[in-house]
Amino acid sequence: MRLTAEGAATRIEGPLLFLRRTLDVGLNDAVQVVGGDGRTRLGRIAAIDESFMTIEVLESTSGLALSDTVVRFFGEPLTFGLAPSILGRVFNGVGRVIDGGPPVAARQTQRIEGLPINPVQRAAPRDFIETGVTALDLMNSLVRGQKLPIFSGGGLPHDRLAVEIATHARLRHESATGGDFAIVFAGIGVPYDSAEFFRRSLEQFGALERTALFLNLASDSSTQRLLTPRFALTAAEYLAFVEGKHVLAILTDMTNYAEALREVSSSKGEIPSRKGFPGYMYSDLASLFERAGCIRGVKGTLTQLSILTMPADDIGHPIPDLTGYITEGQIVLSRDLDRRAVYPPIDVLPSLSRLMKDGIGERYTHADHPALSSQLYAAYARSVQARVLASVVGEEGLAATDRQYLAFGTAFENDLVSQPEARTLEQSMEAGWRLLAGLPAAELTRLSDAQIAAHVAPRGAVRADAKR
Amino acid sequence: MSRASIRSISGPVLHATVSGPFRLREAVEVGPQALLGEVVRLHDDEIVVQVYEDTTGLRPGAEVVGHGLPLAIRLGPGLLGNIFDGLLRPLSGADSAFVAPGMHRAAPSTFAFEPRVAARDTLAPGAVYGIVTAASGRAQRCICPPDVGGEVVAVALAGDYREDATICTLRLPDGRTHELAMGHHWPVRTPRPVRRRLPSIVPLVTGQRIIDCLFPVAQGGRAAVPGGFGTGKTVLLEALAKGCNADVIVYLGCGERGNEMAGVLEEFPQLTDPKTGRPLMERTVIVANTSNMPVAAREASIYCAITVAEYFRDQGQDVALMADSTSRWAEALREVSGRFGELPGEGGYPAYLSSRLADFYERAAIVETLGGDHGSVTVIGAISPPSGDLSEPVTSHTKRYVKAFWTLDAKRAQARFYPAVHPLQSYSEDARDLAPWWAANGNGDWLKLRRRFLTLLDDQAHLERMARIIGKDALPLRQQLTLLCADLVNDAFLRQSAFSPVDRVCSPRRQALMMRLVGRFVDLAEAAVAAGVHPDRLGELPSLRPLQRMGEDIPDAELARFAALEANLDRDFAELMRSHGAGDATHR
C-alpha cells in the first residue's frame, strides 16, 4: 500500500508536520515527505486523531512548505530490505546504498525498531573472545553476545583499539578469519576521516567484504542519526539470527546519537531531564543496546562494541552513566595513560566486563584466571591508593609494603596494560603472575597457597620478611 | 462489558469516546490485537487509556473494550518455577524468539488436588480448602480469596484437575453461589488484606556475612540497595535469591537486562534451595520487564510482583521480593506522568513519587494471615541513582521507608572487593531487635562483635585520613593496630564472592565461627600490642593468612577446621608473647 496526501499540511513546527487526516493510517507507520525542493525525507506518524495527524520528520524539515509538500504513506512502520549481499556494501544512515553499486535485492524486510528478544529464548553468552589486549582478555574478558562499550574521550585512540579488537577477535583455537564472522559498522555523526580510517583498516585486514558499513557523517542530517543505529542493528540481527553469522556491531559515536536525541526531543518541546536529555533516554538507549546476545538454537551471535566519547571526560555525564546502566560493562580509556604513552590506554579500575565470570575459568579459559585477575585488581587498587598517599607524604613517608605497591602500580601500567603487540591469553597471564611476584606473598590473599606455589613463587624472590 | 472507540492516539496514550460506563483504573483491551491497557482518566464521554504494549499500527476508530474490573492478575499454582512479563503473562512456551505485542495468556496446566474441606463446612476468607501438588512434588495451598467466604456446597474429589476448573462451590452469606478454582484473580494495586501485622524479630538469613552480621534485615522488613552502575546490585540480589532462607522468591527484573533474566533461568534450576534441597527454581517466580520491553508495563510490573508475593504470604509462607531496579520503575512513572502533562516535581518525577514508594514498601510485612497462619513478605529493592549520587529523589525518598540500607561503593567495586557494601554508609534499624535470634542461634556475642567491627571500620576511615597527612608509620602503635584489624575485618570477614563455590552462601553457624575468630584475633592483638609488641610483627603470624582466607578455604561441611584455626591462632600469639618477653629480657 502506498497512498499519497497532497496539500494536506497545516503546520510545520521543528521536526513536526501536521496534516489533515485524509486516509486511514496507523500509528508509527512510515511516511516519505517530499518537499517542493524535490528532496525526500523519512518520517513516521507520531500521533493521530479523527481529523489530524502529526508526522515526526526524521530528517531536516528546512525547505518544506505547507502548499507543495507531498506525503506518501507506506502503510507500515519503517523497514529495511535485507539479504546476505549487504555484506561488502556501504549504506547511508537510512539504509540507502551509497557505494555506487546496484540496490540490494532484498530477501526479506524487517522493522528497524526490532522486537525485544524473549529472555526465555536467550542463551547465556559464554564463548570467550581473545582480543589480544591484556586489559581485556585477562582483566575484562569479552564474550560472544556481549554488549561492551568503550568509554573514551576526544582525541583518544578508541578507533584504533576498536579496529584492533574487530580484526583480531577470535575464539581460542580458531583463526581470526575462520568461523562465520561478519562486521556491521555504524558511523553516527563521525567525521569523514574517522569513517575512512575504519573502512581502510578493514580493507587492509581483508575484512571489508565481510562488513556492512552504515555511514551518517558529521555533515549529514543530525535527526537521521536516530535511524542509523537502527538500520545497522537490523542488519546485524538479520546476519546473526537469520544467516547464522557471528556478528560484531561497532556503533560509533553514541554520544552523537544521544545529542541528536536531545535535539529532537527539545524541538518537540518535551520536558527535559538531566542536562537537557529526555527522561526516556535510558529506555531509548536500551532499545539499541539490548539488541545483542545469543538465542537458543540459533548459530549466530550478535556482539556490540560501541564507542562513546565522554563529554568533558566525565563518566558521570548522563550519556556514559545511562549507557553503563544498560551495557554489560565498559572499557574506560584514560587521558592520563595516553599522555604517558601507554597503549592501549585502558583505565583498568573503572573498566568492567560483567559477562567475564561466565566465560572464564576452568571450563572456558584457565582454572586460575578468575583468581589472578581478582588479585591483580586488588593489588592495582592498593597501588593507586599508595600513589595518593605518596603524593602527600612523599615516597619516603610510605611504609615498606606501600612502596612495593607503588612499584607494582607502575609496572602494571607499563608492562601489563601497555603492550607493543597482541598477546595470547597465556602470555597475558604470564605477565600477570610475573607482576605479582613483586609483592610479598602475605599480601596475595586472593590467591590460594597452591596458586602462589605454582605460579608466583617460582617467578620471584618472595621473601617471608619482604614486608619489613 | 463496555465499549469505546479510539478518537486519538499518541505513543502509549489514547483517548476514546465511550458508549457505556468505564471506571477509573479499569483494565481494557485495545484494538484488534486486544492490547492490554488501563483507564487513567475519565472526562465526560471520553476516557484516557494507558496502553501497556507497543501501539504501532493502532488507528482512530478502533475499539476499546472494558469488563468493569481493575487491572488484575491470576494467582494460582502455576506461578512457581515460571517467568512472566510485567503484566504477569507467561514468557515461556512462546515459539518465537521475540516478544510481540498482544501476547495471550498461557494454557492452564493440570495439578493434583486434594480437598481439605467437606460439604457444609464454613470457609472464611483466606481459609484453605485444598492442597495442590505440582508435577515437581511441591505442594501449595488453595486459599479462599480475601473477599470471599461462605458454606461449602460441593468440593471436588481428590484427583488431577486443570488449574482453572471449578473445584469448590460456596454459598455466600447473601445466598449466591461462588465457584472456586485452584487460584483466583486479584487487583494488583490493592494490597491483600491480613488479620494483623506482627512485630519482626527474626532475620531474613541471607547467607551474606556483611548483611546478616552488620546490616541485617528482618523477615517482613524492607531493604534498599543503592549503587552506581556495575557496583553489584544485581549480583547481590541474585545471591540473596539463591541463598536466603525464604520459602518463596519473587524476582522482579524491572527495566534491566535480558541476559540477566536468561542467566537466572539457566542457573536457578541447577542450584538447590538451601531450605528444601529441591531445585531453586521451584521456589522462584520471575517477573521480567526488560529495559527494551514497553515502559508503561514497567510501571505496573512492581505491583504484579508484590501481589504475587502477598499471595504466597497468605498461604503461610515467608516470601522475599527482590526488585531490580526500583529506579527504572520510578522513571517509568515519570515518563507516563509526563505524557499526561502532569506538573513535574523534583528531578522531573511526579509529586506523588514519594507516596507511591511508601505504598509499595508498606506492603512488606510479617503478618497473621486471614487464614490464621504466619507469613511474611520481605522487600529488597535496588536503586540506580544517576551518577551514583545518593541525594537524588528516588534514593532519598526510599531511605525514609526502608529499615535496612545497603550502599554499594564504587571504590570497593573497582578493587573487586565484593559485596561492595560500604560499611559506613549502610545501616540497619532492625539490628537490635534481631540480636535475641542470633543469641538463640549460637552467636551470643553477635551484637557485641557487630559493634566492635563497626567501630574498627569507623576508626579506620578516620585514621586513614590522618595517615594521608602524616604517613602511616607516624601513627601511634595502637592506631596502626586498628588499621591492621580493620583490614582483617574487611578481608577475612566481609569479603565474600558471590561466585565462589565455597563461599557464595555462608550459614549462620559458619558466620558465627568466623565472626568469633576475627574477634578473637582482635582481642589477642590488642593484648599483645598493649604488652609492647609492634603491630608489624602481627602481620607475620603464620595463622594470619589462613584467617584471611578462611571464607574461601573452609566450607560449611568442615566447620571443625575453625577450631583448629583458633588453636593455631592462640598458639601463635602465645609464642609471640613468649619471644617478646624473652626479647625484652635480653634487651634488658
Ligand SMILES: Nc1ncnc2c1ncn2[C@@H]1O[C@H](COP(=O)(O)OP(=O)(O)OP(=O)(O)O)[C@@H](O)[C@H]1O
Ligand atoms: N558479590 C559479588 N561477588 C563477585 N562478583 C561480584 C559481586 N557483586 C558484583 N560482582 C561483579 O561486578 C559486576 C557488576 O555487578 P552487577 O551487575 O550486580 O552490578 P549492578 O550494580 O547491578 O549494575 P547495574 O546498575 O548497571 O545493573 C558483576 O558482573 C560481577 O562481575
Ligand SMILES: [Mg+2]
Ligand atoms: Mg544490575
